[in-house]
Amino acid sequence: MTDLLLLPGDGIGPEVIAEVRKVAAVLAPDLALDERPFGGKSYDLHGEPLTAETLEAAKSAKAVLMGAVGGPKWTGVARDKRPEAGLLGLRAGMNVFANLRPALCFQPLADASSLKREVVEGLDFMIVRELTGGIYFGEPRFIETLPSGGKRAVDTQVYTTAEIERVARVAFELARGRRNKVHSAEKSNVMDSGLLWREVVTDLHKREYSDVQLEHILADNAAMQIVKNPKQFDVMVTDNLFGDILSDAAAQLTGSLGMLPSAALGEPGAPGLYEPIHGSAPDIAGKGVANPMAAILSFEMALRWSLSRSDLADRLFAAVDKALASGARTPDLGGALTTAQMGDAVVTALQA
Ligand code: ATP
Numbered sequence: 001m002t003d004l005l006l007l008p009g010d011g012i013g014p015e016v017i018a019e020v021r022k023v024a025a026v027l028a029p030d031l032a033l034d035e036r037p038f039g040g041k042s043y044d045l046h047g048e049p050l051t052a053e054t055l056e057a058a059k060s061a062k063a064v065l066m067g068a069v070g071g072p073k074w075t076g077v078a079r080d081k082r083p084e085a086g087l088l089g090l091r092a093g094m095n096v097f098a099n100l101r102p103a104l105c106f107q108p109l110a111d112a113s114s115l116k117r118e119v120v121e122g123l124d125f126m127i128v129r130e131l132t133g134g135i136y137f138g139e140p141r142f143i144e145t146l147p148s149g150g151k152r153a154v155d156t157q158v159y160t161t162a163e164i165e166r167v168a169r170v171a172f173e174l175a176r177g178r179r180n181k182v183h184s185a186e187k188s189n190v191m192d193s194g195l196l197w198r199e200v201v202t203d204l205h206k207r208e209y210s211d212v213q214l215e216h217i218l219a220d221n222a223a224m225q226i227v228k229n230p231k232q233f234d235v236m237v238t239d240n241l242f243g244d245i246l247s248d249a250a251a252q253l254t255g256s257l258g259m260l261p262s263a264a265l266g267e268p269g270a271p272g273l274y275e276p277i278h279g280s281a282p283d284i285a286g287k288g289v290a291n292p293m294a295a296i297l298s299f300e301m302a303l304r305w306s307l308s309r310s311d312l313a314d315r316l317f318a319a320v321d322k323a324l325a326s327g328a329r330t331p332d333l334g335g336a337l338t339t340a341q342m343g344d345a346v347v348t349a350l351q352a
């Protein structure tokens with residue numbers, strides 16, 4: 001059985017995934033790896049960004065680690081054959097409904113944030129975003145022309161008890177392994193779906209997670225607090241739309257896109273999908289200067305959340321911190337190391 005399926009994808013994807021391979025060979029040589037073309041690469045080879053075989057391989061692996069997909073080469077391709085369609089198909093096919101986006105500040109990079117050092121130093125919180133429901137998927141949705149000649153557009157926010165409960169459960173479980181605190185963000189003051197969200201989270205908390213500290217927060221206030229005092233948060237759970245916005249805001253607290261991993265989880269025991277939050281970065285692809293840390297930290301999350309190897313995850317996290325402390329910097333962090341040299345710095349720290 002495959003432990004980790006690698007889908008390097010396009011652009012800088014293969015460059016950063018190569019560094020994950022290097023790190024894995026040292027940290028976890030017993031791990032069973034597999035690798036398949038995905039996105040534009042798969043389209044070029046098979047006419048499909050995600051083949052049925054690749055989806056099957058993803059569903060039967062313990063975890064999937066993706067690089068990035070897309071690029072200018074495929075912009076003319078039919079919408080349903082584009083690399084990005086392959087990613088949506090993979091998420092849907094794997095039924096990963098909880099998106100974990102850490103906002104964390106590595107000590108050696110505390111000055112790289114646009115915020116003051118004291119606001120971000122030691123920052124470590126996790127946004128859990130509902131990923132497969134809400135207003136991005138709700139029906140009806142349409143744009144119609146009115147008799148007046150003007151237009152009317154409709155999107156619909158839909159959430160069921162089951163959808164809210166399963167993502168809240170992920171947040172509570174996470175919090176138990178962290179600082180035991182969950183903030184649930186919604187707009188229950190103006191939205192019925194927000195009211196249901198609050199009710200379901202409150203009920204689940206009372207029934208199964210009363211040991212965890214729960215606070216409800218309105219999403220607009222959450223946005224303000226993330227910028228003002230982000231260290232008050234441990235785990236924040238929220239819907240698809242608010243999570244999209246809040247997680248991007250939180251990501252910017254800590255500097256480069258090249259440092260940030262993510263995970264998308266489904267039901268307990270089902271494989272998780274891990275990927276750096278950055279894209280295929282066509283502007284730097286092929287130059288060997290991409291920062292591989294986001295991909296390496298995505299691997300760290302896979303070890304922790306899908307492969308039951310938190311011992312190795314801890315070692316890897318410490319090695320990344322150590323490499324940064326030793327001054328290892330790719331150009332996005334103001335340094336001059338190549339992608340491969342940054343990977344080497346992590347390997348060196350692992351071996352020290
Ligand atoms: P997508 O639509 O796929 O998210 P995007 O254009 O929004 O792509 P990225 O591809 O992530 O965003 O690139 C945004 C900018 O950040 C680019 O200038 C890119 O070079 C830079 N960037 C992204 N990832 C990295 C990385 N790992 N290392 C260094 N720079 C990066």
Ligand code: MG
Nearest residue numbers: 277278279280
């Ligand atoms: Mg983007």
